[in-house]
Amino acid sequence: MLTNPPKMSPAANLRSDAGLASALRVTLARLNRRLRRQAAKHSLTATQLATLAAVERHSAITPGELAEQEKVQPPSITRVIAALDERGLIARSPHPTDRRQVTVSVTEAGLALLKEERRRKEAWLAQRLKELTPEEKTVLRQAAQILEKLSKI
Template sequence: MLRLGSRLRHERPTGALSSNKLGVLSHLRRHGPSTPSAIAAAEHQQLQSLTRTFAELEADGLVTRSPSPADRRSSVLTVTEAGRAAFARDLAQRDDWLAAAMSGLTEIERQLLVLASGLMLRLADAPGTAPASGDAATCDLLVHSAQRTPTPTHHGRPGG
């Protein structure tokens, strides 16, 4: 996951949105209008760390801020159409690269990626807790075993 994430970051276009801005816009697209506190918690960041990001997104017209109907001391952020378009533009180059990279996969490999991506999203959204005694060792074992597993060949090309 780290290598793929690094490669996808490398495929970012010049002038791309910051990772914090992408995270906020992504959260708002997936979950709808949210308070800054809820976004910060979902992004595993301190609210103060995202204050500037929220202000810049609002100044750029990518989000709107309105008073919370539940608590007038709080605000709710909503992604705008311009925000949706900026998010889509930012992801387009990476999507193109990923589609080209996946074109060499078999149908079964693509289906496996769809299944794995759903599982990774579930894991990413799992509540935070301290690992049970064997969980960390199990994770280490899985990672190290995956690193030792030979890459399958496809049409005579390693990993392709």
């Protein structure tokens, strides 16, 4: 006769690296979904939005450099750049030293979209943070630094 194994408590599951990895994956995915629901009123895909933000961070970047930064294939970034350019959110310019290439940068419309996107998401997060204790906020400040480190590994 098969019996169900006893369920581990969430705290016990977090003691192992595998349990922590699973909990982080689920929690970060859920938080990301909640944040996406706060998006400004636009029809950009998550990839387009991430690319627009990357172009903002790395002004006057070539499509090849952008593909490398975003860890995507050059043909994929070319399609994303075309979509953002068509909407007037980025601009292409001749490369200053290599006539075969172009650079891309964010337009005023792109900056405005990013600003509104960030404002809405940060307002939602700020409201949620008000529900936490000072101790929980201290832990989150530390966790934010650690999560940033994980994102760069």
